[in-house]
Amino acid sequence: MPEYTGNAGGDVAAGTCRPCSRPGLVLGRAAGLRRQASAFAARVVLFSAAAASSAAVLFILGFILRDALPFFKLRGFSEFLTSVKWFPSRSPPEFGALAIIAGSAIVTACAAAFAVPLGISAAVCMSEVLPFRTRQAVKPVIEILAAIPSVAYGFFALVVLAPFLQDNGGTALSAAVWVAGGPVAAIACVAAGGAASSLLPSRAGRAARWPLAGLFAAAAFIALRELSSAAEDLEISSGTNALNVSLILGIMALPTVVSVSEDALQAVGRDLREGSYALGATRAETVVKVVIPAASSGLVAAVMLGIMRAAGETMVVWMASGNSAKVPSPIYNLLEPIRTLTATIAGDMGEADHVTGSARYHALFAMAAGLLLVSFACNVASEWVMRRARRKNSGG
Amino acid sequence: MTRSTRKLLDKSFSSLGVFSILFMAGSLVVILAPIVVRGAGAVAFRATAEHRRMMLEQFGAGDRAEVEAETAAVLAERKPLFDMLAGFRIEMKSMPFKRKREFEGKLAELEGRIRELFGPLPGEPRPVLPRMRYGQTRWDRAKVKLEAVLFTETYDCSDPTKMGVLVRKPRAEEFEGTFVAALFPHLEAHAGEMLRPRFTIYWRFFTDVSRDAHFFGGIWPELLGTFYLTIGAIAFAVPVGVLSAVYFAEYAGQSIVNAVLRMLINTLAGVPSVVFGLFGLAFFINAVHLSESKSVLAGSLTLALLVLPTIIRASEEAIRAVPQTYKEAALSLGAGKGRAVATVILPAALPGILTGVIISMGRAAGETAPIIFTAAVSVGDPLGILETLSQPTPALSWNVYNLSTEHQKLDELRHVQYGMVLALVAVVLILNMAAIILRARISRKLKG
Structure with missing residues (x-):
């Protein structure tokens, strides 16, 4: 995750110090020259190291594109992007990657839908609610979550979560409906009762508040019960499916989302918060209406980095997504196995690299090129958003 | 809205955050518990x-x-x-x-x-x-x-x-x-x-070679392979990474060129790991012919690219965190900029750089996708140092995948799989703990 690497402080200092490093009266002319030469050499060495590190990414892009182009020359774009028939080893082979692209998009979107709300609310809680000491205790949890190797997550998804979903998936889903929906519904009912009663003339309104809330609660209860019994009836024929993978990818993306958004929230000035509190806003109102809008660009960057983490992940999807290259029907059916770009690259390369030069080999590079370009676009966009925010913040 | 509704919303807002944090901690426990408990079963x-x-x-x-x-x-x-x-x-x-x-x-x-x-x-x-x-x-x-x-x-x-x-x-x-x-x-x-x-x-689980495709014996070749790959990656990435960090922290101005360089390095950090693997195959093996086929050398170089952004970022931060007064004192004593950096700033930043290096080691040890095509094989003997230049190796991360999905009798070998995952997670977490502790000590020192 790109962090703030602004160099204002360093440069001002370097600027003021530069004269001191020039040869002064103390040094002789030859010594001065030598010193200048070595300083120049050091600069060149350092710059070339930095340039080499930066060029690596261009080099990677170049090499991937170089091996991807023959595929498009051979097969064109339209089949790759529009057909769902992925039969690379058949003769004649078919290279329709649409189902695989859809698979990547589905798990990434679901992982983001799961990780973003949880991640941002955790970040808000860490930066606005928790006392300093507790926050210090929570940070290692996030770091460890980020550090666990992806293959360990994949192993968990395959060996623990998949059989669990297969055997008790319906029950677990209906329990999840109650756990997640219950409290939310309860709060929403009370709030809605309050809001509805405030529409009535004041006296009747105050009296009607709790009955109204009760009414809403009854409706919510019935809806939740329907939902949970529908979930209970679901038959999960295979535990290695999009739901499993999305859940694990969501957990893997959480640390990124939390740490980047926490940084963004921390960067919001104290004066804004104090202004809001002074106007009588509660903490929730301050966060939702003042802090989050002020930190929005950082939060957008956090979301994008989290999405990239989920989209680029290989081992979990390879091990636990079921690897079946077809679009689930209907498309929101998360209980069907899917296949992603990363898993296809990892899985097919073993067979394709014996026949270097074949369309199959280059097809995988075409997929990699697609992934790479998307991740570039996300990265550049998040950089741009962050940079703009920084300029805005420093500009006051 | 009445005041009580606002209070309720405020409370529930906080509890939502607490719930999210508890969820993260809970999922950490749920994921690690079976790995630790059943992984211990491979040894005891x-x-x-x-x-x-x-x-x-x-x-x-x-x-x-x-x-x-x-x-x-x-x-x-x-x-x-x-x-x-x-x-x-x-x-x-x-x-x-x-x-x-x-x-x-x-x-x-x-x-x-x-x-x-x-x-x-x-x-x-x-x-x-x-x-x-x-x-x-x-x-x-x-x-x-x-x-x-x-x-x-x-x-x-x-x-x-x-x-x-x-x-x-x-x-x-x-x-x-x-x-x-x-x-x-x-x-x-x-x-x-x-x-x-x-x-x-069965302590020898960690030091025995495996017999008959992991039916018997231990995981020594995998441990050793992971060790070689990690050390190799760090050996390639640290010199380049630290030099780049010095450039960015001490020499780079705010020119367009430097902004572009920075952006490229951030972009490198976002490249999906499997793409690194593909690049390693296409470049180090198919184009440069670094080795006949997969080798530890090619894998290490690929992993080095992967950890490079982390090392640069951590080192740059560590260098920036060195108090300005250190540098000023060195310059005022007549040291040139290069000498000030080499003798004063880098030593002062060393613990911070080390933290970044340790975290990168954890990352390199745990990655699988980059080594699939460049370094990993499912069964192999422990390698000697020189063999790493030309031979592929088994590695913990790859063999976890291989044993749990591709092995003929994967149901019978659950204990080995769990043992291997535990070993991998333990290696990575110990490295990360070391980094966390090191960082805590640095921040205590900076506070004085």
Whole structure:
């Protein structure tokens, strides 16, 4: 995750110090020259190291594109992007990657839908609610979550979560409906009762508040019960499916989302918060209406980095997504196995690299090129958003 | 909105955040608990007499006289069983042909199950594969196999509209009224004496090579491979990374060129790991021909690219965190900028740089996708230092994948898989803990 690497402080200092490093009266002319030469050499060495590190990414892009182009020359774009028939080893082979692209998009979107709300609310809680000491205790949890190797997550998804979903998936889903929906519904009912009663003339309104809330609660209860019994009836024929993978990818993306958004929230000035509190806003109102809008660009960057983490992940999807290259029907059916770009690259390369030069080999590079370009676009966009925010913040 | 509603919303807002944090902590526990508990089972378990015999024959471990005496004792315990089988074979000879045919298949299946439990039956030739030479070495697996001897499992698919229903019947019913029917109660009652489970801590799991595709032995080649790959990646990435960090922290101005360089490095951090692997294959192996095929060298270089952004970022931050006064003092004593950086700033930033390096080591050790095409093989011997230049290696991360998805008998090797995951997670987490502790010490020092 790109962090703030602004160099204002360093440069001002370097600027003021530069004269001191020039040869002064103390040094002789030859010594001065030598010193200048070595300083120049050091600069060149350092710059070339930095340039080499930066060029690596261009080099990677170049090499991937170089091996991807023959595929498009051979097969064109339209089949790759529009057909769902992925039969690379058949003769004649078919290279329709649409189902695989859809698979990547589905798990990434679901992982983001799961990780973003949880991640941002955790970040808000860490930066606005928790006392300093507790926050210090929570940070290692996030770091460890980020550090666990992806293959360990994949192993968990395959060996623990998949059989669990297969055997008790319906029950677990209906329990999840109650756990997640219950409290939310309860709060929403009370709030809605309050809001509805405030529409009535004041006296009747105050009296009607709790009955109204009760009414809403009854409706919510019935809806939740329907939902949970529908979930209970679901038959999960295979535990290695999009739901499993999305859940694990969501957990893997959480640390990124939390740490980047926490940084963004921390960067919001104290004066804004104090202004809001002074106007009588509660903490929730301050966060939702003042802090989050002020930190929005950082939060957008956090979301994008989290999405990239989920989209680029290989081992979990390879091990636990079921690897079946077809679009689930209907498309929101998360209980069907899917296949992603990363898993296809990892899985097919073993067979394709014996026949270097074949369309199959280059097809995988075409997929990699697609992934790479998307991740570039996300990265550049998040950089741009962050940079703009920084300029805005420093500009006051 | 009334004030009480606002208060309620405020409270629930905070509890939502607390819930999210608890969810993260909970998922950490849920994910790590089975790995730790069952991973420990790879090292500490109830080992049977077969385990001790296997260790003696395959690894030369244990006291020969003792193990041989024990083997003789358990064979004596099993003898009645084999006698019953032999007696049944004689009994079968006098049976009518049809009945005999029927029993032949059942007997073959029973013998197969018993072979899985105790190894080859007496008088049979010694199998080539080590996995077939021994009975169950672990008591937990032996209990599963014992069940398979005692019960038959078939799926009842008579109702085509439903999924098949599992039917479990005592195998004794198949042999009712014959000589061998007494085998089942006898086996059930004396299985413990026939296998002699004893609680064992098998430390050599970490230092033994594996035999017969991880059926026996340990994970030493994988540990060593991960170690080579990690050290290699760090050795390539640290010099370049630290030099780049020095440039960005001390020399780079705010020109467009530098902004672009920074952006490129951030972009490198976002490249999906499998793309690194593909690049490693296309460049280091197919284009440069660094080695004949996969090698530790190619894998290390690929991993080095992967950790480079992390190292640059951490080092740059560490260098920036060195108080300005240090540098000013060095410059005022007449040191040039280069000398100030080399003798004052870098040493002061060293703990911070080290933190970044340790975190990168954890990252490199845990990554799988970049080494699939560049360095990893599923079975191999531990490599010598020089062999790393040209040979591929097994590695923990890759072998976790390989053993749990591609191995022929992956259900039988769950304990090895868990042990390997635990080893990998332990390596990575110990490195990260070290980094966390180091960072805490630095921040305490900076506070004064």
